[in-house]
Amino acid sequence: MKTPGQSRLWRRRALAALLASGLAIPLAVLSVSNGNIFEIEGDASFSGSGDDWENIAAARPGSGVSLDNKSIAFTFQSDGIGETDTGFTGGGSKDVRDLDLWQHTTGQVSPIKNEIGHAFAAAYIDPADDHLHIYFGLDRSGSGGDAATGFWFFKDKVSLGSNGSFNGRHTIGDILITSDYVQGGTIGEVNVYRWIGGQKPLEIVGSSTTLGGSTVGDRFCLEGGKPLACAASNSGVEPVPDSWSDYFYREGGTFEKRLQFPERTFFEGGIDMTQVFGEGETPCFSSFMAMTRTSASTSAQLKDFALGDFSLCDMAVAKACMVEPDVSPIVNPDGTSIHTKFRVRISNPGAGAINDVQLLETALLGGTSGNSCALTAVDIPSGSGTPASPALVIPSGGLALSTGVAVEVAQTINRKSYIDATVECDSMSNPFLNKVEARSSSSAGAPPDLIRTYDIVKGSGDECPATISPMLSVEKDCVGDGVRLVNTSDGMLARACFTIEIANTGDVQLNDLEVDDPRMSAVSLVPSGTSLGPQGSANDSILLGGDSDNSGTIDADEELCFNAAGPDGGVTDPALAKFENIVNVSAVPALLNPDVPAEDQLQYQTASDECPLCPCVNCNGSP
Known part of the structure; x- marks a missing residue:
């Protein structure tokens, strides 16, 4: 028996000899059988040219193997074995029926040749003609006798439902590929179907029973031009790649971990989807199912399956300031x-x-x-x-x-x-x-x-704050440049009157304005909730104690005064006596800079002025 390495070398030499002889072999041109894209030769090992399943398995979580692959989409599914396996049940699980009639159950699949260990698929773009190639495969935990495989590519998202049901439905354009192991385990039939719905929901796209097929080594392809589809199965023992999850084979009554795939337990294939759908009509598949079955016919009884996501189409969205x-x-x-x-x-x-x-x-x-x-x-x-x-x-x-x-x-x-x-x-x-x-x-x-x-979240680096420039200006002036006498019902009183002008000189509205002047009032001089609009707006400033109504005079209800009963500091010299007044103004910006603590962005301003008792050089009547 040839070793795995000798087997692969023999196949490659056989293919090279056929090419050198000048024979017309459809699968030798750039196509789904192009080994520079993906190797369909009946094993999973990467040989250094196109990708192989060893590359795909390395990309699964937890593989522990670093090996690149050039696929645009892939899936690698590990199926249950023995009593943990999920397989088809019931007579409604047929290719020609919609998924709402399919049923699944958990338990041992019989016979063992139908037991799936792993299933996998990968998509590539052929750089020669921009065609979409999809490759697929499975390994089985048993062998012997005739067997058949099938592979569904669903546009809808298909998953297991409750009570043995399936979630998802068939969509026009779903693709089914079936193949038979015949003649002692070799592949002798490949069929490609497309779901079209109606009374006869499956349309035959290509079949080796009508188009014929050709075999080179372990690979069998449909005849005619570029191969529409090819498939291969291992004619000899082949190594299980290190990137694989554990492979189990049942011989007798127990499952045993193996480091090699026994003869005819590994199957792989590929299809040119662009040939199926036409140029520019590439489908968007969402789910992939590999299955074993009683035959390649669409009326076959379905046995085991492995199901997973296969997002051939994808979308991304990004938002930037x-x-x-x-x-x-x-x-x-x-x-x-x-x-x-x-x-x-x-x-x-x-x-x-x-x-x-x-x-x-x-x-x-x-x-x-x-x-x-x-x-x-x-x-x-x-x-x-x-x-x-x-x-x-x-x-x-x-x-x-x-x-x-x-x-x-x-x-x-x-x-x-x-x-x-x-x-x-x-x-x-x-x-x-x-x-x-x-x-x-x-x-x-x-x-x-x-x-x-x-x-866009805080700290992501995507946020885009505006630069905020809040500013507050306060001016306080003594009215008349000094204390004035006012004739009241209580007699003549000295009054110190002031104006306070508060302005927003920034670009942000200032809210919750507070004007604190204890000598004038025990509470804020402006109503609660007072705001100042940004500079240049109609309400960007407030005048207190002045001619706020622009009448030309300061009316009694506009004045901002206090009784000048005693000079500051107890000064007794009239020439030096004065009455100082201080005002404290605060406001909260309507907008804040995100990188500055909020308490540091509150606006505070203080202004003061003094009203002298005698606004003159001396008080003897000489100015």
């Missing part, structure tokens, strides 16, 4: 909110186009939230996708967004492409921390099945 001088982020003229522009990039890193692309803001908008956002532009670079349908109309000033309400921003985004949406927001928070959500469908017209979010 756009820093533009005097545009974003800035304090709005009202002094109470920040205007920020964001670029929302929705990208498609997958292999197929995504459809019905939507954007929505999850932040609380409108009402008493103090937040508002508008979509102001959508940029779709040439060749990246198609505009929304019906056409998205963005009015002057932007399309107002509502919390949780989706807006379609593109009909499609092509693979490896992106679009940019500009969202402009006004918020009383600095910075505006918010989350954006993008939604799309892997199938046109279907509900969204790709949902991605991006959250």
